[in-house]
Amino acid sequence: MTMIAELPFLPDAVIFDMDGLMIDSxxxxxxxxxxxxxxxxxxxxxxxxxxxxxxxxxxxxxxxxxxxxxxxxxxxxxxxxxxxxxxxxxGLPLRPGIMELLQLLDDHGIARAVATTTRQPRASRKLAAAGLLRFFEVVVTSGDVAHPKPAPDIYLLAAQRLGKHPTRCLALEDSPAGIRAAVGAGMTAIQVPDLVHPDQALRALGHRIVASLADAHSLLLTHLR
Missing domain, CATH: 1.10.150 (DNA polymerase; domain 1)
Incomplete structure (x- = not known):
């Protein structure tokens, strides 16, 4: 099993993609x-x-x-x-481990936002129907920015609305376009691939790639014990 590098710091905020990462959509x-x-x-x-x-x-x-x-x-x-x-x-199913991860962050008072290509009002409807909306202070969609993923705009705006510096934020994504956006914003990024797996060009970005949200949970837990 490939060892995943520990996170360099406890993030000030964690910014989540929605489809394919939190919701199995x-x-x-x-x-x-x-x-x-x-x-x-x-x-x-x-x-x-x-x-x-x-x-x-x-x-x-x-x-x-x-x-x-x-x-x-x-x-x-x-x-x-x-x-x-x-x-x-x-109703759409949740990805395994998402509720446990969100509860961990909530318990420790770590800020959270959603950065999704899904536009409003559908984004908030999906989050609410899945029981996830209550965990997030900010929901940013592609309708809020000039350039959607893979441009970094959506992640930069999410950090701004949370009042956090992008370099102190952790981004969780499943797709190549999302990872390019998060890395482009200067964030530490973890990819949890769903349907599309990273090729060599994407791996060259140097972000962390894990098998599940439980692995992301474990990486955060090392800083919270």
Whole structure:
């Protein structure tokens, strides 16, 4: 088993991605994209949707327009939105270990924020439905910044709203785009890969990569004992 380097400090704040990290929603999202494309008889293979994990609406739209025309993109987006909203209202499962990690941070008074590409009001609805919203002082979405992940803007804004310096913040992410955003903001980053695993180019950023949120919990616990 590969040893994970200890955190260099106890962070002043921990900033969390949402989809794929806290909420097990990426599989649901991909299923909705795939179903919508099949219903509309659009030429997408199932593996295509992995490219969209962690990206904002604009970047996803650019990927789609490389394959189909603007009217087809609009129809696909609308159908996928309806399918996803129905699944969200039915409730989405949590990623293992998230409640224990959030409770640990809450018990020790460590500030927490969400930095997600999901826009409002959907982001807050999903967090509330999952029982997570109460743990966060700040929720920042891609609608709050000019440039979504992988740009660092969303993490810089989350730190600013918490009143913390980015270099004293820990970021938790699952996607490559999110890790690039967090590292670009100057934060210490831990990746908990879900559907998309880091390639050599991403690993070269030097961030910590762990198998589960329980591993992230253990890294923080060393500074809290």
């Amino acid at each position: 990426e599989r649901v999202s991909i299923a909705c994209w795939s179903q919508a494309a099949r219903e509309l008889q659009l030429p997408f293979e199932d593996g295509f949707w992995l490219q969209m994990v962690g990206l904002g609406d604009r970047d996803c739209g650019q990927l789609l327009r490389q394959r189909v025309d603007a009217d087809q993109v609009a129809a696909l987006l609308a159908r996928c939105h309806d399918l996803y909203e129905a699944r969200t209202q039915a």
